[in-house]
Amino acid sequence: xxxxxxxxxxxxxxxxxxxxxxxxxxxxxxxxxxxxxxxxxxxxxxxxxxxxxxxxxxxxxxxxxxxxxxxxxxxxxxxxxxxxxxxxxxxxxxxxxxxxxxxxxxxxxxxxxxxxxxxxxxxxxxxxxxxxxxxxxxxxxxxxxxxxxxxxxxxxxxxxxxxxxxxxxxxxxxxxxxxxxxxxxxxxxxxxxxxxxxxxxxxxxx
Amino acid sequence: xxxxxxxxxxxxxxxxxxxxxxxxxxxxxxxxxxxxxxxxxxxxxxxxxxxxxxxxxxxxxxxxxxxxxxxxxxxxxxxxxxxxxxxxxxxxxxxxxxxxxxxxxxxxxxxxxxxxxxxxxxxxxxxxxxxxxxxxxxxxxxxxxxxxxxxxxxxxxxxxxxxxxxxxxxxxxxxxxxxxxxxxxxxxxxxxxxxxxxxxxxxxxx
Numbered sequence: 001x002x003x004x005x006x007x008x009x010x011x012x013x014x015x016x017x018x019x020x021x022x023x024x025x026x027x028x029x030x031x032x033x034x035x036x037x038x039x040x041x042x043x044x045x046x047x048x049x050x051x052x053x054x055x056x057x058x059x060x061x062x063x064x065x066x067x068x069x070x071x072x073x074x075x076x077x078x079x080x081x082x083x084x085x086x087x088x089x090x091x092x093x094x095x096x097x098x099x100x101x102x103x104x105x106x107x108x109x110x111x112x113x114x115x116x117x118x119x120x121x122x123x124x125x126x127x128x129x130x131x132x133x134x135x136x137x138x139x140x141x142x143x144x145x146x147x148x149x150x151x152x153x154x155x156x157x158x159x160x161x162x163x164x165x166x167x168x169x170x171x172x173x174x175x176x177x178x179x180x181x182x183x184x185x186x187x188x189x190x191x192x193x194x195x196x197x198x199x200x201x202x203x204x205x206x
Numbered sequence: 207x208x209x210x211x212x213x214x215x216x217x218x219x220x221x222x223x224x225x226x227x228x229x230x231x232x233x234x235x236x237x238x239x240x241x242x243x244x245x246x247x248x249x250x251x252x253x254x255x256x257x258x259x260x261x262x263x264x265x266x267x268x269x270x271x272x273x274x275x276x277x278x279x280x281x282x283x284x285x286x287x288x289x290x291x292x293x294x295x296x297x298x299x300x301x302x303x304x305x306x307x308x309x310x311x312x313x314x315x316x317x318x319x320x321x322x323x324x325x326x327x328x329x330x331x332x333x334x335x336x337x338x339x340x341x342x343x344x345x346x347x348x349x350x351x352x353x354x355x356x357x358x359x360x361x362x363x364x365x366x367x368x369x370x371x372x373x374x375x376x377x378x379x380x381x382x383x384x385x386x387x388x389x390x391x392x393x394x395x396x397x398x399x400x401x402x403x404x405x406x407x408x409x410x411x412x
Contacts, residue, residue, distance in 0.1 A: 196411070201406050
């Protein structure tokens with residue numbers, strides 16, 4: 001989280017140059033804006049730039065200086081959230097039986113999606129579907145690797161492409177998020193629904 | 207398509223009142239705007255209000271008089287397209303074996319989705335996911351009725367709710383549209399992929 005690098009000469013502290021101070025201020029402002037935007041958008045996907053600037057303790061002009069459009073700010077927030085999510089997903093054990101591994105991947109993905117909550121809705125309103133998908137590339141790559149291993153071992157179907165099956169998995173998580181947000185599905189049932197549907201979809205037919 | 211009703215007294219043509227003429231002009235303008243918007247948005251989901259007004263042969267002020275925001279115009283275009291789609295879907299035979307009926311429903315839904323093409327992308331950029339889903343209510347109701355019949359007959363699974371299975375079907379069509387738009391799936395394979403995935407998802411497990 002810290003933006004200050006260790007000084008190479010700690011024994012002779014020099015006053016920072018105006019340029020270095022300006023850069024450090026900008027970095028602190030960007031961090032504050034991204035943190036405030038994440039909290040505000042997670043509460044309300046329609047949170048305004050004015051609210052976010054106020055929560056970050058910066059002026060609107062400063063905010064627009066770093067993020068010229070609302071879409072750029074939302075993109076930055078979503079990409080940071082996804083980078084953190086990817087680290088979490090990287091720690092999920094995807095070895096062993098592919099069906100069990102798929103269960104673990106879904107449980108982890110759903111828990112991250114549920115935490116992201118309204119932030120996901122903000123992303124979908126602000127960004128084209130293809131950009132939201134692109135931001136998920138790392139997660140999709142892990143899902144695809146698992147699907148391909150499952151196909152090689154005969155556990156998952158091979159009559160549909162790996163990329164289709166990975167997209168289906170992504171769609172099912174998205175579907176559950178929409179259903180939970182609309183009050184048609186209890187959040188605690190979502191992981192089970194996604195897993196039951198994905199496993200049936202992935203099983204070789206017949 | 208005509209907005210002129212047959213006159214009750216064709217033998218004595220009277221000049222229209224200024225008010226009636228104004229209303230008829232407004233109706234013609236709305237029709238022209240909706241037609242032009244549908245064509246423009248189907249070509250390019252980012253088509254601007256200026257382009258649409260020009261194609262419709264009206265000024266921007268006239269367009270904004272009828273549709274105060276771009277989102278309202280897109281909503282109106284999508285709702286009209288969906289009303290037409292619903293009439294087409296209403297003609298699909300959903301009797302007989304539920305699996306065969308599901309195949310026919312998917313083939314019809316996919317063909318309509320492929321025709322809507324970029325219009326769907328425009329809708330997804332302009333409208334929250336929940337509004338897009340609300341606009342599909344009629345289609346979802348037909349799918350749900352078929353799913354419930356299939357469950358009653360033992361063909362489809364009952365361990366997941368009908369509303370979840372209907373949402374999964376909707377998500378799979380949406381998934382295929384995204385994959386085709388991104389060039390990862392051939393349009394002619396989309397119906398088969400949706401059907402193979404939906405039927406596996408809907409089949410009772412075990």
